[in-house]
Amino acid sequence: MKIAATTLGETAGDLFAQTLKLGYFLTTIALFLIFVVTLVVQLRSRRYNPFFYWTVILSTSMAGTTMSDFMNRDASAKFLSGGATSLGWGPQGLGLGYPVGAAILISLLIAVFAVWKLTGMTFVIRDIVTFRGEALFWSAILVSNTLGTSMGDFLSDSSGLGYAGGALLVSGMLAMLLVLMKVPVVPNVLLFWFAFVLTRPLGATAGDFLTKPVAKGGLDLGTAGSSAVLLAILVGLMAYAQVRERRTALSSPESAEQEAVTQRAA
Template structure:
């Protein structure tokens, strides 16, 4: 009974990945909205969004069952926080990262200016440390088998770091690789296609494929978000961070409502045989 009560993570289906990409794309546009459009800067925005992540995580950890709104708000908050954490680590106050005519962005440090390779190396090292601790704990890696508080805490730690790493990868592909937003998105989509093909190879671990796919869907969301918001001169659609964020939030809430309705139907279907059995007794 305790295992079923503590199992609070969703099944990995096509709908899961669609919602993940929608959430990560919104995380990119919303993070840029606060940090750049509203000029709060990476430092203040990172503090605020990390606090939001902690708040949504507390709600998720205190839940006794899987609740789509709880789960996906944490995914969204890790995506937004990951966007500004990565930007703060990788960028600086140079004109390349500021709006035309701007000399600063918000209060506090403008960015550490580590660059994408150094930032990615730090994040990959941190992710490996989390997985090493996870492995040493003896707790399962498979999302369908995570049913303890410690396991879920490790899972969300890995999610936050992987979303931050994915942002760095997406920004590198969009800004520095020469591929541009569309080219970067096509490359990541191709890599995800390779992972999908490997899913049918018995020797390849599905758990390993899940984590690779989870990291790669973040740069897909990052490049898609940049493609929606950046000016046409840089290869984007120039829809703006506010308009894009509103549309994406509507899409994500619609998907969460669908997932919530489906989860309720599943619970009712599971309870009906128990109720019928009780009447027969």
């Protein structure tokens, strides 16, 4: 689900910023506002809801895509396709480059985790039940998705690996994390966060592989068509997760006790 969400975040972000030519600046503002709205819905929910949770993951992936592009890119021909000379209203991009952009985002992510550590709250996701804990969690998610986009674009555009090569490299790193899960001395919480960051560059490279022209090493399926297919896959997975969550809730001891109380009251 995370890979589907991050890949969709890449293709949908590019759809708005590049295909529809809204530009990185306007698209970043719009997608960040969508992230805020989805986050408020998630924070107001009293229990885990897969649709709410994964919608926020998707919104951070889309916002992270254009935030990264705005930080790292500029209006040079290298980043503008179809002979365009500009892209949307406002600044075309800060042009910091992938290394500088990644360094800034890594510093921000470390700062979030440092603050999180100082609060004494748990890093175990299922045990985060407070507003402050969720605020730190989603801050880390937004920064990690933006960082992952920078990493993925660097692998695709600047490393020489290409889209498929970058995706294979990140897949290999994720496979290594899977092996490390069997090593008792390595905390699973640490592996979770490494995996969470790495799934974003996988989504970035996979998304570019699907949408970019064949001449550049992509499949040229287009941002609109790729986004539609990925959205259908993600919604299907979210529906499955919702059904499974409902079954788990109905079979829990608390649910059985509540049902008994209801029957006695009736």
